Amino acid sequence: MSSAVRWWLLSDLHLGESDDDPRGPGRMLAEFLRREVLAAAHPQQHVAFVGDTFELAGLAGDGSQFRLKSILARHPAAFHALEACAARGVQLHFLCGNHDADLARPSVAARLSALLSPVEPARVKVHPWILHVPHVLVAEHGHQHHALHRIPEVLRAAVNDTEQLHLPPLAAWHAHPSKSRLSRAGAVARACLGSERAERRVRQPAYDALLQNESQRLALDGDTVRDLARLSRFRTVSALPATAIRMVRRGTGRAVRSGEAPAAAGSITRTLEAHGFEVAWYISGHTHRALESALEASTTRYVNTGTWCSDVRGPGPDQSDRRAFPYAVVDIDPDGATSGGLRYWRPAGS
Template sequence: MSREATWWLLSDLHLGMSDDDPRCPGKMLPEFLRSEVLAASAPQQHVVFVGDTFELAGCAEDESLARLESIFTRHLDTFWALEECAARGVQLHFVCGNHDVELVRPSVADRLSALLSPLEATRVRVYPWLLHVPHVLVAEHGHQHHALHRMPELLRTAVSGTDQLDLPPLAAWNAHRSGSLLSRTVAVARACLASERAERRIRKLEYDELLQAESLRLAFDEVTLRELARLSRFRTVTAVPVTATRMVLTAAGRSVAGEVAPASAARFARTLEAHGSGVDWYVTGHTHRALESALGSCPTRYVNTGTWSSDVRGRGPDQSDRRAFPYAVVDVARDGATSGGLRYWRPDGG
């Protein structure tokens, strides 16, 4: 196949201001970029970080900027490798996840671009919700389909440039970890009410205008994007019991998710197909379970890029082998045909 472009996709590195994870994702990423990406020869090269690349959650705007710079200071080799990729023409894409949602703030996104590609800022792009390559792939972190992580009005911050980021229920619980059980419960109750109100607001004309602007930026059909934004919905009455059940199962050491594509993935792909916007690949992260799967009769192939952290929850080779790191690759031929799927990279070349 004569390649026109190659896309590498990975997620959930959770790079923070320390590097105490036994899998050392901050040390592994530069090796991966140099051995896989910079050594490749496709005319167009793209690296997509499908969310939770950084640990920024819960920061105010000024703190987000400072923490982002501190993370790169702590992971200098990662910073240099990303900078080298951008300087050599590799397009870097960052999709926001629930742990680095602060990237939706224009000031934080601009700072990321300035750090990694000071001479050509367009080499670095940030996506508040999803990345779309027509007929090829859609990539989103996946937390928008997880009720307690869902932020219905995510685009409002990205477009308006405000500092306001409403915490989803689970983030509100974690943000009040040092408080009493009562204070944490009250925080979650308020977050649930805020999420319910936000779900109603995204069905109004004002939010439709934001979706229209985003559809133009993403080369996406406006009607399709509007339906995708409403595909999953937060409802307190169903979210809280399900989450409580999962917490009990987790505490008992039992798995809370099977090794199959989530139902939301099939709904997402069918929605794209129904509107004539189908893609070959739908890629997410978030669950920390690396997986490639068919989506029933839908021609779209699903890939979850797992995690490079030690919090592996799937049954793939990365569960037993800390030197196996999951990622997805999609090669695009000159005639538009694609190939690829889930892969595992090892620093020793295995």
């Protein structure tokens, strides 16, 4: 490696067609990009958005492209700062989360690239599932390991552009137009059946071919990618009771475990290590709980990048100080050594 490289990673901005979040994630992102990324001296910079950057899921036809354009127009400061980054040579990465799963569709990904970097579209990359930098990091949003948010066949949408993604059970509840709990429960039941069928298809040879293609993009072998894809699985019989327990704990004020890395993080790093693809960092978002933690029996370090929206969870400093915005930084020295971790950024005047 000829020069130093810096990765900035953040997640869960949840930018939508409105701009009513009191925390102002779009405006804060613009200031962060100007003051930190564009002002940095590193010759090679990557900014990775680790999922749920946009509210962009469950739309049919060209609806996703129209929604994406509308979102960027509603957040002009963020839009122009992202444009400036791409124009300056900063590589932008967008990982798909459960709230912006439609980015996995090639036409939507191409639209994002054209909007942010019309001269050099390759400056904007969309990763439908995982981002892998060999020996350095693996990043994914994390929803694939939470049953009610899991989208088993996400890679089908990355190939078949016209296909609308199957909504996972929790999204089906929130997206249902009726206020009737009975109607919504019916939508959830249908989504559960759909997820069960999708899990069976993921384990068939046709999906293995998609995983094999994905392994080439990720610079991993086919067996590793297949094992990673099958680490988690939706099962109605276990997912619904587990969710009910979490809801009861929240309702009674009993804290949901938030100070430890999720079990899936250890499974992922052990799988990578078993296949000879160790990385220094495993990074995810999704839970809105910013966290840095060691992983048991592993040299890999775990970072959750929290959220920039107002739905902050967990005991971090962003809970009491809403002007603290979590992100991860990973520096790669010319000799390949890495350093970094969870950081908190505060805007000017904070």
